[in-house]
Amino acid sequence: MSRLQAEHLYMVFGRRPKDAVRRLQEGADRDELRAEGTTAAVIDASIEVDEGQIFVVMGLSGSGKSTLLRTLNGLLEPTAGTVRFDGEDLTSLSAKDLRKVRSEKISMVFQHFALFPHRSVLENAAYGLEVQGVPRAEREKRAYEALELTGLKGWEKSWPDELSGGMQQRVGLARALATDADLLLMDESFSALDPLIRRDMQDQLLELQKTLKKTIVFITHDLNEAMRLGDKIAVMRDGRIVQIGSAEDILVRPANDYVASFTQDVDRTRVLTAGAIMTCADEVLGTTAPDGKKIATLDDFLAAAPAVVGEDTPIVDLFTPCSVSTVPVAVADKAGKAVGAVRADRLLAALGEDDGGPAAPAPRPATDPAPADRLTKAAAADAKKDAEAPEDNDPEGKVSAGA
Ligand SMILES: Nc1ncnc2c1ncn2[C@@H]1O[C@H](COP(=O)(O)OP(=O)(O)O)[C@@H](O)[C@H]1O
Ligand SMILES: [Mg+2]
Numbered sequence: 001m002s003r004l005q006a007e008h009l010y011m012v013f014g015r016r017p018k019d020a021v022r023r024l025q026e027g028a029d030r031d032e033l034r035a036e037g038t039t040a041a042v043i044d045a046s047i048e049v050d051e052g053q054i055f056v057v058m059g060l061s062g063s064g065k066s067t068l069l070r071t072l073n074g075l076l077e078p079t080a081g082t083v084r085f086d087g088e089d090l091t092s093l094s095a096k097d098l099r100k101v102r103s104e105k106i107s108m109v110f111q112h113f114a115l116f117p118h119r120s121v122l123e124n125a126a127y128g129l130e131v132q133g134v135p136r137a138e139r140e141k142r143a144y145e146a147l148e149l150t151g152l153k154g155w156e157k158s159w160p161d162e163l164s165g166g167m168q169q170r171v172g173l174a175r176a177l178a179t180d181a182d183l184l185l186m187d188e189s190f191s192a193l194d195p196l197i198r199r200d201m202q203d204q205l206l207e208l209q210k211t212l213k214k215t216i217v218f219i220t221h222d223l224n225e226a227m228r229l230g231d232k233i234a235v236m237r238d239g240r241i242v243q244i245g246s247a248e249d250i251l252v253r254p255a256n257d258y259v260a261s262f263t264q265d266v267d268r269t270r271v272l273t274a275g276a277i278m279t280c281a282d283e284v285l286g287t288t289a290p291d292g293k294k295i296a297t298l299d300d301f302l303a304a305a306p307a308v309v310g311e312d313t314p315i316v317d318l319f320t321p322c323s324v325s326t327v328p329v330a331v332a333d334k335a336g337k338a339v340g341a342v343r344a345d346r347l348l349a350a351l352g353e354d355d356g357g358p359a360a361p362a363p364r365p366a367t368d369p370a371p372a373d374r375l376t377k378a379a380a381a382d383a384k385k386d387a388e389a390p391e392d393n394d395p396e397g398k399v400s401a402g403a
Contacts, residue, residue, distance in 0.1 A: 002086050002105075002182035002215045004049040004072065009081035011067050014038035017079040030238055041067040042078070043239040049232070051182070052213035054205075056230030058220050063236040065219045069185050072217060073106045074098045085183055085215075103132050107176035111188040115160040115171055121147065122156040124171050128179035139178070146178035147171070149208060166197035173205075177212070186218045190225065202228050223262055227251070227271045235259050247271045267316075268351060274318060275311030277350045278331045278340030289327055298338040305330035311339070315350060322347050 012020045012033075020038050024030070030040045042064045049055040057065050070076040072083055074090050083090045086105065090098060107128065115124045122140060123130075125147050129139035147156060150170040160168055169189065176184055190198045202225060209216065220226050226233050227247035234244045235255075243255035251271050254260040287295050289304040302308055307321035308330045321329050322344045331340035 002051045003084075004047070004055075004183060004215050004217070005082075005084045006045060006047045006068075006072060007082050007084075009042055009045040009068065009071055009083070010040070010079045011042040011064075011071050011076060012038060012040050012079045021080045040239050042071065045081075045234075045236075045241050047217075047234060047241070047244070049215050049217060051215050052209070053231045054209060054216045054218055054229050056218045056220060056226040056233045057236060058223060058226040058233060059236030060221060064239040065221075065236055066187055068236070069187050069217060069219055073102055073108065073183075073185055103128070104179070105181050106183045106185065107179050107181035109172050109176045109184065109186045109189040111192050115168055117160055119160075120156065121152065121158050121160065121163070121171055124160060125156075125174040125178050128175050128181075132179065142178045142180070143174065146174040149177055150174045151204065164197075166193055166201065169193060169201060170204075173201075177208070182215055184214045184216045186216065188219055188221070191220065191222070198225070205229065223266055224270075227266065235262065248273065248276055252276070269316035269319075270314045272315045272350050273311060274309050274313045274315060274329070274331045274342055275340065277315060277346045278311075278342050279328075279346060281330070281338040281341050284328055284341050287327075290325060295327070301327070301341070302330050302332065302336075302338050305341075308332050308338075309342075310334075315342075315347060318342055318347055 010021045010024070012018075012024075014020070014033075014037050017038070020028075020033050020040060023033070024040060024043055030043065033040055045064075045068055047055060047057075057068060059065055067076065071078040071081075074083070074093075078091060081091070085101070088101065090101065093101065116127070119127070122143050126139040126143035129142060134142075144156060147153060147170075150173050152167065152170050152174060155163065155167070160171065163171065169192075172189070190201045193201060205216075206229065218229055220229075227250075230247060232244060233247060233250055234241045235250065235258075236242070237258055243250060243259050245253070245255075248271060250259060251263050251266060251268060254263060281298055281301060284295055284301045285297070289295055289300075291304075293300070293304065295301050295304055304325075304327045305321075306325035306327060306329060307318070309317065309332070311331055311333070313331075318329050322342065328341035328343045330338050331342060333339045
């Protein structure tokens with residue numbers, strides 16, 4: 001199993017980092033260290049990502065997301081803690097062995113596509129394999145396949161500047177897929193794309209993941225993106241992970257006011273699922289359908305229901321069927337057996353925030369930008385910072401560990 005496990009990771013920049021870790025463990029405050037010129041970028045982070053999972057790390061700019069990602073692939077040597085991938089402790093490898101693991105098992109996809117302008121799309125997609133020393137015929141074959149996977153068949157001979165931003169990002173993704181790496185690390189990979197293209201890329205990633213089943217860590221400052229992609233989401237604040245959970249956990253059971261304030265603008269109808277709000281299917285037994293037929297069995301219910309959906313169906317899709325019948329929408333398992341019922345009243349209640357959901361948000365002063373705005377600004381700051389950080393755009397990963 002290509003499982004990624006990070007335990008009690010710390011990344012401290014500045015003087016006497018180990019000392020700073022000890023002090024943090026003893027309860028020292030991050031601000032206290034900052035006053036001394038030491039930055040605790042990642043504090044006691046532990047994550048676990050299984051094969052086939054997309055683990056999203058989200059948080060505002062400066063919360064430590066990129067630093068966490070770079071400790072996961074060994075670009076940065078953590079000040080304390082361990083990273084294990086595929087059973088191997090990356091933190092204890094020699095620089096040479098680490099490079100080997102990085103080139104064979106780990107791929108990064110950046111926000112800025114990091115394509116070589118004077119190489120064709122095919123050569124760009126084959127680049128990771130070239131670094132590994134894979135012979136030309138083999139690497140071109142695999143690059144062709146990867147380009148086909150990302151919807152770029154026919155563009156192999158083109159130059160990067162002939163492609164739109166979205167297509168360039170697909171080349172970046174194809175490059176990562178061509179190497180066959182089991183671990184994909186994606187840092188704001190879709191953040192520079194227009195909203196519609198971005199949605200498209202999200203769909204494509206979800207679709208690819210169904211068959212490829214990579215281990216993916218995806219960084220974003222965008223909560224909606226996090227909720228669409230993440231099997232698990234970690235929310236970071238000031239270097240610490242403040243909550244790890246499913247999209248629904250984060251939305252319905254935020255760990256604190258900070259997380260709750262993030263989620264207040266989220267479209268709940270796209271995150272909450274039929275499975276989360278359904279009641280027991282047996283409840284419907286004994287009721288009467290609009291045509292006067294008695295619903296005596298679960299099969300009667302399935303036949304009379306205005307729609308039969310899976311547990312994962314977002315509730316946004318349930319409003320129309322709910323509005324046309326007095327019989328609840330039926331929720332069925334994979335075998336087609338009725339396992340639940342979604343009543344119109346539950347559907348409406350789910351839109352409110354008092355059914356176990358986050359408390360009503362405290363009113364904010366008019367001058368305080370909404371979280372979405374703050375995130376957008378954070379994104380802009382991030383983009384600027386990334387553009388200034390050469391290692392982020394270094395497809396060879398030439399920056400040595402600990403740099
Ligand atoms: N190489 C570095 N040296 C010193 N401080 C750094 C370095 N890299 C990141 N930081 C600091 O660590 C914190 C987290 O940064 P980063 O991981 O880039 O956050 P994010 O990706 O969430 O925006 C910030 O305060 C940043 O200034
Ligand atoms: Mg970042």
